[in-house]
Amino acid sequence: MSTEARPLIIGSSPHIRVRQSVPDIMFHVCLALVPVVVFSVWTFGISALLLIMTTVIACVATEHVSCRIAGKATTIGDWSVTVTGLILGLTLPPATPLWMAVLGSIFGVAITKSLFGGLGYNCFNPALVGRAFLQIAFPITLTTWTPPNLVGRFASVLPSTLTMPFMRSDGEALQAYVQRALEAGGVDGWSGATPLSLWKFSETPQFEELPRLFMGSIAGSAGETATWLIILGGAYLIVRNMMNWRIPVGMLLSAFLLSGAFWLSDKSAYPSPMFMLFSGGLMFGAVFMASDMVASPMTTSGVWIYGFFIGIVTVVIRIFGALPEGVMFAILLGNAVSPLITSATQPRTYGLVRQKNG
Amino acid sequence: MSVEKKGPSSWDVLFAGFWRENPVFVMLLGACPTLAVTNNVINCFAMGISVLFVLVMSGILISLLRNFIPKQVRIASFIVVIATFVTIVDYVIPTISLDLYDSLGAFIQLIVVNCIILGRAEACASRNGVGRAILDAIGMGVGFTIALLCLGVVREVLGNGTLLMNTPYEISLFGANFEPWSIMILPPGGFFVLGMELLVINWFRKRKEARALATAKA
Numbered sequence: 001m002s003t004e005a006r007p008l009i010i011g012s013s014p015h016i017r018v019r020q021s022v023p024d025i026m027f028h029v030c031l032a033l034v035p036v037v038v039f040s041v042w043t044f045g046i047s048a049l050l051l052i053m054t055t056v057i058a059c060v061a062t063e064h065v066s067c068r069i070a071g072k073a074t075t076i077g078d079w080s081v082t083v084t085g086l087i088l089g090l091t092l093p094p095a096t097p098l099w100m101a102v103l104g105s106i107f108g109v110a111i112t113k114s115l116f117g118g119l120g121y122n123c124f125n126p127a128l129v130g131r132a133f134l135q136i137a138f139p140i141t142l143t144t145w146t147p148p149n150l151v152g153r154f155a156s157v158l159p160s161t162l163t164m165p166f167m168r169s170d171g172e173a174l175q176a177y178v179q180r181a182l183e184a185g186g187v188d189g190w191s192g193a194t195p196l197s198l199w200k201f202s203e204t205p206q207f208e209e210l211p212r213l214f215m216g217s218i219a220g221s222a223g224e225t226a227t228w229l230i231i232l233g234g235a236y237l238i239v240r241n242m243m244n245w246r247i248p249v250g251m252l253l254s255a256f257l258l259s260g261a262f263w264l265s266d267k268s269a270y271p272s273p274m275f276m277l278f279s280g281g282l283m284f285g286a287v288f289m290a291s292d293m294v295a296s297p298m299t300t301s302g303v304w305i306y307g308f309f310i311g312i313v314t315v316v317i318r319i320f321g322a323l324p325e326g327v328m329f330a331i332l333l334g335n336a337v338s339p340l341i342t343s344a345t346q347p348r349t350y351g352l353v354r355q356k357n358g
Numbered sequence: 359m360s361v362e363k364k365g366p367s368s369w370d371v372l373f374a375g376f377w378r379e380n381p382v383f384v385m386l387l388g389a390c391p392t393l394a395v396t397n398n399v400i401n402c403f404a405m406g407i408s409v410l411f412v413l414v415m416s417g418i419l420i421s422l423l424r425n426f427i428p429k430q431v432r433i434a435s436f437i438v439v440i441a442t443f444v445t446i447v448d449y450v451i452p453t454i455s456l457d458l459y460d461s462l463g464a465f466i467q468l469i470v471v472n473c474i475i476l477g478r479a480e481a482c483a484s485r486n487g488v489g490r491a492i493l494d495a496i497g498m499g500v501g502f503t504i505a506l507l508c509l510g511v512v513r514e515v516l517g518n519g520t521l522l523m524n525t526p527y528e529i530s531l532f533g534a535n536f537e538p539w540s541i542m543i544l545p546p547g548g549f550f551v552l553g554m555e556l557l558v559i560n561w562f563r564k565r566k567e568a569r570a571l572a573t574a575k576a
Contacts, residue, residue, distance in 0.1 A: 111550075115557075137541040166519075168537040 022119070025242045025293075026079035032233035033086050033288065039216060039226040044094035044146065045153025047161045048222045052089035054098045058105035059085030059126075066114035080119045084109060087127040087288055090223025091281060091328070092134070095146045095174055097163035100138060104130035124335045125292045128328055135328070141169055143197075145219040147190050150181040194220045196280045197324040199271055207271050213278035224281040234287035247296060248286040250307020251314075252277055258315045270319065282314060285327040295335040302338070302345035309341075310334040368493055375497030381474045382505035382552075383559050388474040391465050392506060393548035398523050402510030404451065404458055406503025408466060410496070412443045413475055417495035420483040427484070436479040437470065444469045457524060474502060512551050517542030 041049045063081040067074040075081070088105060108130025113122045135142045146158060159177050160169035182190055193201070195208035195218055212218055216226030224230075237243040259276040277283065290296065290310050297306045310330045317326025348354055366374070381387045388409075395401045416439050420427075427435045448466050452459040459466070469475065478498050483491040514521060519536035521529045530536075541547050 133541060136544065136546065137539040138537060139540065141537070166532055166537060167535045 020242070022080065023078040026083050028237065028240060028242050029083050029288070030079055030086065032236050033083070033090070033223075035229045036090060036223045036226060036233060036284075037086065039229050040090060040094075040222045043148040043216065043225065044222055045150065045157075047146075047153070047158040048089075048094045050098060050157060050161060051092060051094065051096055051101055051222060052086065054101045055089035055092070055105050056082060056085030058102045059088065059109050062106050062109040063114065066110050067118075070114065072118070075118055078119065081109060081113075084113070084127045087125075087223075088130050090284070091127065091131050091221050091289075093142060093145055093220075094222045095144055095158045095160045095169070096134075096141065097160055097169045099163065099165035100134055100141065103137075104134040107133045120294055122294055123339070124332060125289055125295050128289055128332055128335075132328055132332060140171075144169075144171065144174065145194055146174070146178055147182065147187075147219050148217055148225065149185075150178065151185040152181055194218065194280065194324065195275075196318065199275075199279075200318070200324045205269060205271070207275055208279065210272075210274055210278060213275065218279075221281060221284075224284040227278045227283045230283045230287050237287075243287075243291045244293075244296070244303055246300065246303045247291045247307045250304045251286040251290055251311040252282070254308040254311030255282060255315050256311075258312055259319075262315075262319060276315060276318070280318075280325045281327040285310075285314075285331055289327075290331050290334060292335075295338060297338045297341040297345065299342060299345040299347060302341040305341050305345065306334055306338055309337065368490070371490055372493040372497045375494065375499070375501035376504065377501065380501045380505055381477075381498050382502060383508075383556060385474075385477075387477055388472050388502060389552075390468065391472065392509065393545065393552060395462055395465050396506055396509040396513055396548055396551075397517060397543045398514040399507065399510045399521055400458065400523070400525050401461055402506035403503070404462060405465065406499070406506050408447045408451070409469055409472065409474065409502050410499030411447060412440060412469055413478060413495040413499040414492060415443045416440045416475060416479060417483040417491040418488055420479045421486060421488045421491035424484045432484060433476070433480075436476060436484070440475050440479070441470050461524070474498060508555060509548065509551050512555075513542045513547055517547060 037052055040052070059081050060076050064074050064076050067076075085105060088108060089101065092101060092104070108126040108128075112124050112126040112129040113119065116122050141160075144160070159173040160171075163169040178190065182188070195213060198206045198208065208218060214227050216228070218225050234243065234248060238245045255276055256273045259270065260273040262270040263272050271279075286307075290307065297303050310327075310333075313330035313333055314326045317323060317330060323329075375381065377383075379385065382389070382392050391405055391409075395405045416436070419439050420436060423435075423439075444467065447469065451462070451466060478494060482494040486494070511521070514523060515531060516539045518538050519530060519532045521531065539547075542551070
């Protein structure tokens with residue numbers, strides 16, 4: 001070692017730092033989403049590929065343009081808007097017309113993120129707001145599902161995907177296309193519903209078998225079906241310490257407990273807790289959407305409350321609400337209350353004694 | 359114009375409400391009917407005309423009575439005057455069109471508590487002569503109608519694909535295959551459209567001010 005004088009750096013703690021930056025974390029979230037995207041394209045074909053590509057490109061373009069309008073340096077390099085685009089694409093039904101996907105991307109990124117000041121200032125998850133906008137604007141299209149593993153899914157797109165902008169997607173053409181593809185695959189008919197709506201809206205509740213739910217050979221949004229890949233992605237992020245594990249665990253635990261209580265009260269009417277966890281978007285929402293760093297509380301106890309709140313609201317909407325799926329609105333409600341949770345769970349400052357009320 | 363009068367000219371009073379001091383876009387008054395009834399153009403038009411009528415008539419009466427109303431009870435007196443004309447509107451509209459009356463619902467009666475009318479009574483009619491009160495009322499009423507139509511056109515075009523729906527003059531803009539954005543007909547659409555229009559208007563205003571400042575400096 002040389003004995004030359006080196007500057008002595010004196011700083012306050014922390015002295016050991018992790019080289020973890022926002023672009024770094026967001027890039028790894030993208031990596032964790034890659035298997036989900038691949039599986040989605042495998043089950044739903046090139047329509048899903050086009051859909052996800054469209055949302056990613058539209059989100060990145062919106063971010064770039066709104067940064068330019070605001071006179072700021074563009075922030076598309078930090079991967080966060082790519083994550084938004086991927087998540088939005090994965091939460092839409094595979095047959096969503098591309099123009100709606102573009103509209104949702106613009107709405108989510110421009111209104112929820114850019115207008116509030118960009119990354120770190122968005123009080124809601126931009127992808128979810130984009131999806132909620134589409135869900136309320138086009139309720140029928142956004143609940144039109146297509147079966148997985150159709151024959152010929154890599155040869156042609158679904159007829160609704162390439163609908164002209166502002167025009168209605170042709171539901172009959174889509175149905176005919178699905179029917180032809182099913183017959184080519186040796187299947188006679190298909191109910192046109194997700195496992196959740198089959199349970200909720202059938203005369204006698206039907207419960208999809210758990211292995212199929214777990215492996216993802218079911219109808220649903222493009223990226224929410226492959227539960228096992230979502231768990232793998234989440235585990236990867238948790239191991240790399242890039243996600244607060246308490247949020248998904250709290251959310252899944254509370255959903256499990258509440259739906260378990262209902263299941264024990266009447267096993268023929270209510271689905272088992274495992275069905276609740278593996279169906280719909282609960283797993284995807286818990287791992288990739290509720291854990292949004294900006295829109296979740298900052299304190300440890302607050303994060304538990306937040307996770308439990310979302311899990312409970314999800315189950316309540318699923319069982320009592322008008323919609324079969326409640327994860328999206330539950331997470332948005334959780335986002336809305338998270339500043340309140342943060343301020344209510346502030347830890348005691350070191351050295352101060354908590355004053356008794358009264 | 360006489361020399362001792364230092365206030366704005368009559369034209370200024372009339373045109374202030376149209377755009378520069380627009381009750382909705384600049385003063386942000388009367389947001390309740392603005393958000394509630396603007397889901398199609400004809401509702402906006404009916405609401406705007408009703409408010410215009412109530413503004414002008416109550417402006418005239420309050421201006422005439424301004425020296426007889428005791429200061430302590432002026433708000434209550436204004437409300438009585440306004441309520442009188444709202445009642446007239448409330449009886450006239452169903453005789454013109456019952457459907458229109460049903461679609462406007464309680465918002466006709468709620469004109470009584472519209473801040474624009476009470477605000478103009480307090481700020482203008484109770485302090486000025488009849489002529490100026492009428493000009494101000496017309497300006498504000500037309501400005502309110504313009505603002506409602508700005509929202510209503512966007513919401514009806516996106517939410518239904520038409521203009522002037524529920525009238526014999528209905529125009530379909532996109533043909534039968536248009537996919538309506540049902541969120542635009544629902545209350546959230548009102549908030550979104552008002553927010554976006556305020557954004558655009560304020561953006562242009564800021565830019566204009568910045569340019570005026572730059573030229574003044576240069």
